[in-house]
Amino acid sequence: MADDLFSEDIRNTTAERIKAEALVVDVDGFEGPLDLLLTLARTQKVDLRKISVLALAEQYLRFVEEAKKLRIELAADYLVMAAWLAFLKSRLLLPPDPAEAGPSGEELAAHLAFQLERLEAMRRVAARLMARDQLGRDFFARGVPEDVSVKRSVEYKATVLDLMQAYARLRTKDSFEPLHMKERDNVFTMEQALERMKTLIGHAIEWSDLSQFLPDGWQTDPKQRRSATAATFAASLELVKAGKLEIRQQETFAPLQLRAKL
């Protein structure tokens, strides 16, 4: 086997040398010593099952020598592998020492051949796996999944009857008159805040500052802001009590933060 390899070397010396040098230069491109061994094994141009582990060990050791010559720093695991292959080589070449315990050179070589074959097999199937049709690229799921959503929850609670009752309630209101702007100038009631919060908290998935829940236009005037803040805070506490909201404060005097309790 080794002889075959050498004769081939002689036949394509230049090509082989370029290849060997390329290997050395590309040392960064290898995913560890086993990957390098697999690449070297391919140059034997035989079925991995028939590979000459001895020849492979020699190829690897030559590679490491070459790298040293070019002053390429090899990672420790490449050197560990080199030491192990040197040991394997000696085991394969020398007659077995009956006094020595442990696996024989043949067993070790067989396992290395198995590892190479297995790694190559995994590479092959990994490529086949990635070549498969993939979800979101070649085939697709429903574009509008209709699972849990606020929208759905609300849908089931509002009926025509609700709508008519709401309208009827409005139509019988005594206060069915144009707006009294004066009355609601500076006071934001807790009831208003509660009503407002109830519609807003559904969207408060993330922690948000209490101030963000104040009604539009109530932030600038201090009187209004105070009233709105107090009402919103009181309403928030009610909602916490009802288990619909969570409140936190990161530290003393830090802004109060709210989020919907899911």
Add this chain to the structure above:
Amino acid sequence: MSIEPEDVSESLFEAPPIAEQERMVEAILFACAEPLSRAQIETRMPHGSDAGEALVHLRKRYEGRGVNVVRVGDGYAFRTAPDLGFLMQREAKETRKLSRAAIETLAIIAYHQPVTRSEIEEIRGVSVSRGTLDLLLELEWIKLGRRRMTPGRPVTFIATQTFLDHFGLENARDLPGVRELRDAGLLDNRPPPGMAMAQTDGEDEDQEDMFD
């Protein structure tokens, strides 16, 4: 299948058979997040395809099934059959009742459309929060109508087809009138202030405009 003569000369390949086009429309509508118009579907299909005809076949195929091809605006989309909505309910962990503010606002929009925000506030007697309108807009139960041709050109709100679908109404005129509400005992016998009566008459005309 109507193929324009220009199309024939332009395309080297014939359009796929109609059964194949139907499969294509089926897959496109299924995977797309928004309803697609006939034209939008067609641009995704091979040259010379007739999405319209494929859609006719597809809609027929899904008639009475657990999901249907429905028209949404000028688009088409798959929707689970309305009678099976109860099956989807389990997915919702928390059912929320529409707030009083929201349902009242919605009722006002449904009965008075097209209606401006300040008109809603006038009827409810309290300000309408942005959140309430946003929620209704998000639910797609209301949408923006034409601007009112009055000073400030305020936007108006109108109820949507989604709203009608949800409440099982053919059109907004199906909503019971004030008299029917009163007859059903939902409304006090006490007549509302005169001004409200006047408004009732005007309303119906508005509604008619809206849903033609």
Add this chain to the structure above:
Amino acid sequence: MSIEPEDVSESLFEAPPIAEQERMVEAILFACAEPLSRAQIETRMPHGSDAGEALVHLRKRYEGRGVNVVRVGDGYAFRTAPDLGFLMQREAKETRKLSRAAIETLAIIAYHQPVTRSEIEEIRGVSVSRGTLDLLLELEWIKLGRRRMTPGRPVTFIATQTFLDHFGLENARDLPGVRELRDAGLLDNRPPPGMAMAQTDGEDEDQEDMFD
């Protein structure tokens, strides 16, 4: 309008006709983007329903259509037919390009599952970076399996339903080439003879720390 599911199961003692059950399964599966198991489907259906039988009918109905009912592990889902992928380029998500290490690690886990980290390293001949496993866990393509009952009780990794779904696999037995690999003995857990190059015990303890 909306019927509570409890009402249905309580009031109807007989299960709906199978054609109706098929519609229900159709609607439930259509509504959900993720695969649902037979049991999950059944809990949503009226009492006494047989999702299994309805599924058989439904799968048959969608054979050769633009969307199909596919089996994913113990779940079922609607997916567009793979031959129509070209129509959906606009829906295609930009997929993260996986590194060679990630692809190989994924393949090793899929084919050798349940597999420990040191076994993956033994197969690849290099250490597995934390980032690689994190990425695969984040994609929900792998998850932790049971601990191996060996010294150190190392955790194992297994492939998920999401993985099967992503690659259109019914189950792990359908992995390409899996039978050939098994017949060739390449999926055997063959420990290295003697010391060899195996890195074993020390690392397994690390794993425990990492995943507790």
